[in-house]
Amino acid sequence: MKKIIVMSLLWVSILFSGQAQQMPLYSQYMMNGFLLNPAVAGSEGYTVLNLTAREQWIGLPSSPKSHAISGQTRILKNSFINKGHSIRLHQKSASRSGKIGLGGYIFNDVIGPISRTGFQATYAYHIRMKRKQLSFGLSAVGYQFSLNEDKIKLDEVDPFWDNTPKSIFIPDANFGVYYTMPDFYCGLSVSQLFQSALRLGERSYAEYRTLRNYNLMAGYDYSVNDLITIQPSFLLKTNEKMMVQADINTKVIFGDQYWGGLSYRTAGALIIMGGVQVDRYFFGYAFDYTLSSIMKHSYGSHELMVVMRLGDNARRYRWLNRF
Numbered sequence: 001m002k003k004i005i006v007m008s009l010l011w012v013s014i015l016f017s018g019q020a021q022q023m024p025l026y027s028q029y030m031m032n033g034f035l036l037n038p039a040v041a042g043s044e045g046y047t048v049l050n051l052t053a054r055e056q057w058i059g060l061p062s063s064p065k066s067h068a069i070s071g072q073t074r075i076l077k078n079s080f081i082n083k084g085h086s087i088r089l090h091q092k093s094a095s096r097s098g099k100i101g102l103g104g105y106i107f108n109d110v111i112g113p114i115s116r117t118g119f120q121a122t123y124a125y126h127i128r129m130k131r132k133q134l135s136f137g138l139s140a141v142g143y144q145f146s147l148n149e150d151k152i153k154l155d156e157v158d159p160f161w162d163n164t165p166k167s168i169f170i171p172d173a174n175f176g177v178y179y180t181m182p183d184f185y186c187g188l189s190v191s192q193l194f195q196s197a198l199r200l201g202e203r204s205y206a207e208y209r210t211l212r213n214y215n216l217m218a219g220y221d222y223s224v225n226d227l228i229t230i231q232p233s234f235l236l237k238t239n240e241k242m243m244v245q246a247d248i249n250t251k252v253i254f255g256d257q258y259w260g261g262l263s264y265r266t267a268g269a270l271i272i273m274g275g276v277q278v279d280r281y282f283f284g285y286a287f288d289y290t291l292s293s294i295m296k297h298s299y300g301s302h303e304l305m306v307v308m309r310l311g312d313n314a315r316r317y318r319w320l321n322r323f
Contacts, residue, residue: 023191023213023237024066024109026052027263027271027286027303030233030249034072034103034122036215037189038137039178041124042074042101047310056301057294062112072103072122099126101137118143120174132181137189139174170196172210186218195240211239219249229253231261247271259284268292275305282307 026035032050034040050070057063076098101124109116124137146167176189192210219233235247244266251261251273263271268291275284288301 024054024068024107025056025064026054026066027247027288027301028052028273028284028305029217029235029247030219030231030251031275031282031284031305031307032070033178033187033217034070035068035105036191036217036235037176037178037187038103038120038122038139038174039124039135039176039187039189041072041103041122041137043124043126043133043135043178043180045074045076045311047071047073049308049310051306052303053305054301054303056288057290057298058300058302059298060294063298064109064111066107066109068105068107070103070105072101074098074126075100075102099128100124101126101135103137103139105139107143113148115146115148116143117146118170122174132179135178135180137174137176137178141172141174141191143170143172144168145170170210172196183221184219187216189215191215211241213237213239227255269301280309282309 024035026032029036032048032052034048034050035052048071050068052066052068052070054066055063056065101122103120103122103124105120105122107116107118107120118141120139120141122137122139124135127134144167148166171194172191173193174189174191175193176187178187179185191213193212194210195212196210214237216236217234219231222230222232224230229252231251231253233249233251235249236244237246238244246266247263248266249261249263249271251259253259257277258275260274261272263273263286265271265288270289270291271286272289273284273286275282277283282305284305284307286303286305288303289295290298290300
C-alpha cells in the first residue's frame with residue numbers, strides 16, 4: 001500500500017475508531033435535541049433556529065472542531081404572530097397544531113487534515129395522544145469527506161497521491177422516535193444507517209466505514225417552586241461495535257430566564273454549563289474539563305450555542321418545554 005494511503009488512514013482511524021468522535025460531540029445537546037434525533041423537528045411547535053460552535057481540546061494542534069446551523073418548524077393549519085417566549089411554561093393544556101415537522105441542518109466537522117461538510121433534511125410526523133405526543137423522524141444526509149493537502153506533507157513526490165481525489169461525497173440517512181409528556185421526554189435515534197465505506201481513488205476500504213450509531217436520551221422536569229425547576233437528563237450513545245458512552249446531566253432553571261448545570265461524561269469529562277434568555281434569544285455556554293492527562297496540554301473544550309425561538313403560545317403544545 002502506498003505510504004500516503006497509510007498516512008491518510010491513520011488519521012481516518014482516529015476519526016472512525018471511537019464512537020464519540022465519529023459523530024460530532026455536543027455538550028448542550030439537551031438545548032437542541034434535533035441535532036441527535038430527527039423526530040424532534042417541529043415537536044415543540046415553535047420555529048427554532050440554532051447556531052452551535054464547538055472547539056475541542058483547545059491548545060492541541062489539529063484538535064476537533066464542529067460548527068452547525070440548524071432550523072426546525074411545525075407545519076400548522078393556521079399561522080400565528082410571535083408573542084411568548086418562556087423557557088419554562090406553566091399551562092399544561094394542548095393547543096391546535098399540525099402533524100408535520102420539517103427541519104434542516106448544515107454542519108462542518110474538522111479533525112486534523114480530515115473535514116466533513118454537509119447537510120441534513122428532515123421530515124417528522126407527530127401523533128397527539130391527549131397530553132402526550134409520539135413523533136417519528138427521517139433525515140436524508142449528505143456530506144463531503146475531504147483531505148486537506150496543506151496539512152499532509154510528503155517527503156517526496158508521489159504520483160499516486162497526486163492522482164487520487166482528495167474529496168468524496170457520502171450519502172446517508174438518520175431515523176428517530178421521540179415521546180413527550182408534560183414533564184418527561186425520551187427519544188431513540190439511529191444515525192449513519194448506510195454505513196458507507198471510505199473510498200480513496202479506485203479502492204474502497206471496508207474496515208474504515210461509518211458505523212451505525214444509536215442515541216438514547218431522556219429527561220424529566222421537576223418544579224421545586226414557581227422560580228426553580230430542576231431538569232435531570234441523560235444521553236446514552238453506542239454503535240455497532242458496542243462502544244458505549246453516557247452523559248449524565250442536571251440543569252437548574254432560575255426564574256424563567258437563567259440556567260446552569262453540570263454533566264459527567266463517562267469517557268472522562270466534567271462539563272459546566274450556563275445560559276440566559278433575552279427576549280426570544282437564548283445564549284448557552286459549556287466548558288468541558290477532560291479528566292485525563294490531555295488537560296496538561298489543553299485548555300479544555302468550549303461550546304457556544306445561540307438559539308432564536310419564534311412562535312406564540314397558540315402555535316405549539318403549551319406544555320412542551322425542553323429548554
